[in-house]
Ligand SMILES: Nc1ncnc2c1ncn2[C@@H]1O[C@H](COP(=O)(O)OP(=O)(O)O)[C@@H](O)[C@H]1O
């Protein structure tokens with residue numbers, strides 16, 4: 103966010119009051135108009151965030167105001183293998199789910215961008231996983247991944263590929279794969295629809311020019327579609343990574359972090375320690391520990407989001 | 419380079435016929451312009467030549483190959499699009515060398531081909547720029563550069579000048595014509611602007627509503643338009659048209675609906691009794707004579723005077739080399755050279771004079 107910080111142009115005329123000067127200067131007026139938004143942000147963003155960070159430096163627990171204990175919570179977490187497990191899980195979850203969402207979402211967008219029969223119908227259908235409440239889809243997945251009544255196990259057994267139901271949520275690695283699959287299913291529509299919108303901004307004549315220049319369909323994708331889509335990809339994937347990194351609902355409904363913390367993400371572990379566990383200070387410290395990762399992701403995308411050289415210059 | 423033959427080509431979008439049987443033969447090295455009003459199917463025809471649009475029926479041959487079912491990349495043609503279709507994420511140099519890069523031409527050789535093309539078009543200092551950093555005219559040149567570098571069998575242009583300002587359009591006209599004289603590559607050029615067609619083409623194809631109205635050299639179309647449509651379309655200001663009949667007694671007299679008598683062109687006695695349209699170009703009228711015009715508007719351009727006047731109840735436009743000093747409402751005496759007049763059958767629109 104950059105505000106226009108040019109110097110106020112109003113030349114102070116003799117006899118103008120302070121208020122007059124303020125309303126006539128660009129900066130003064132700008133500041134004035136920003137006040138409501140600033141107050142809003144202060145109340146609803148900065149205060150809770152600040153409180154969270156402060157709690158991380160205390161030993162507050164539910165029902166008992168804590169005292170400042172410096173970095174003790176963080177020292178404790180440093181030696182906590184469950185915490186490190188959750189960090190590993192979060193990174194794995196975010197990385198694998200984001201890559202899958204990107205690849206499948208892009209593929210879906212490309213398919214939907216072709217001339218299909220019932221195109222609009224499919225485009226609408228695609229959004230379904232995204233519009234149903236997370237809890238609802240999580241419950242559905244919970245049933246799909248059930249250790250005895252799973253439809254997947256049932257079908258595979260019918261086909262004779264396996265003898266016993268798969269223990270989807272009971273085995274650590276199966277559980278990880280299962281929650282990732284559920285997250286991918288939920289996240290694809292967002293990626294696909296955004297990329298579809300991006301694809302539709304690429305003029306048809308560029309594809310035609312490339313076809314005349316002798317490009318095969320793969321070369322057209324590689325040299326025209328993909329480079330022109332990168333600005334949108336950067337935006338979409340930034341959001342996708344942030345959503346995935348901070349995911350909570352899916353995990354909480356499906357596994358509650360189990361089995362044996364194999365699917366605990368930092369968000370779920372933070373909640374687990376703070377609310378059911380009562381250790382508000384420690385939970386807050388885990389949440390604060392997410393911030394560097396998120397900042398890293400934002401910085402990364404900041405450079406990805408920058409206008410590329412070819413986007414600069416006069417309009418068409 | 420190659421000849422192009424379009425043989426009874428038709429195209430429908432769904433049930434809607436757009437090209438209704440077009441045949442054009444284009445010789446090797448010829449500069450052919452498809453001209454016609456907006457929506458008459460020029461771009462569609464050009465896109466079928468390029469392979470961007472499927473041909474519903476008929477045959478297109480480039481050289482001696484039938485290309486109906488060949489994909490664009492195998493037709494060896496280059497096209498300049500109306501909106502230029504430059505790749506926005508590539509520099510001018512990359513835009514121009516994209517096709518060579520795809521064809522696997524070695525880097526050094528690409529350089530060798532891009533450089534002279536850029537020089538011809540005055541793009542040498544812009545090679546590292548991106549399309550957004552160029553003016554409209556420069557983009558237009560890059561689009562042409564991209565086509566030239568390929569050294570294709572045929573160049574296709576789809577209204578390449580319509581996004582430029584009037585002055586630039588005139589100078590690009592000359593430049594494209596020069597370029598063609600230099601490269602002698604067969605060129606098919608689409609425009610809705612008859613002046614562009616007249617000034618640039620070896621051969622003009624006048625299209626209207628999905629059919630070809632007339633094919634011929636620019637001056638042939640001007641001097642002998644085959645029908646009322648071509649007569650009205652080619653030439654600016656447009657030909658004056660007056661409906662009426664030949665005098666029953668004296669076929670050298672044409673009588674307009676308002677009863678005004680004009681000299682009829684020779685050798686059309688057989689048209690007696692038919693409903694006719696009398697066509698005379700603005701410069702076919704000269705000062706002094708027996709025909710009375712009631713002056714409405716005088717537009718001096720310096721080199722000539724353009725006068726809009728009433729002939730009976732029909733508005734006509736005349737262009738004189740002389741300076742005419744008259745007030746609106748005054749009467750101007752003019753004469754019409756019968757050999758400069760055209761007669762058309764009012765019903766069929768076909769030309770009757772030869
Ligand atoms: N893809 C298309 N689908 C349906 N109709 C089309 C399509 N492309 C062109 N047309 C129609 O074909 C006619 C000719 O179009 P076009 O060749 O672009 O005209 P021109 O280039 O002469 O202005 C127009 O009536 C247009 O509406």
Ligand SMILES: [Mg+2]
Pocket residue numbers: 460461462577
């Ligand atoms: Mg067109």
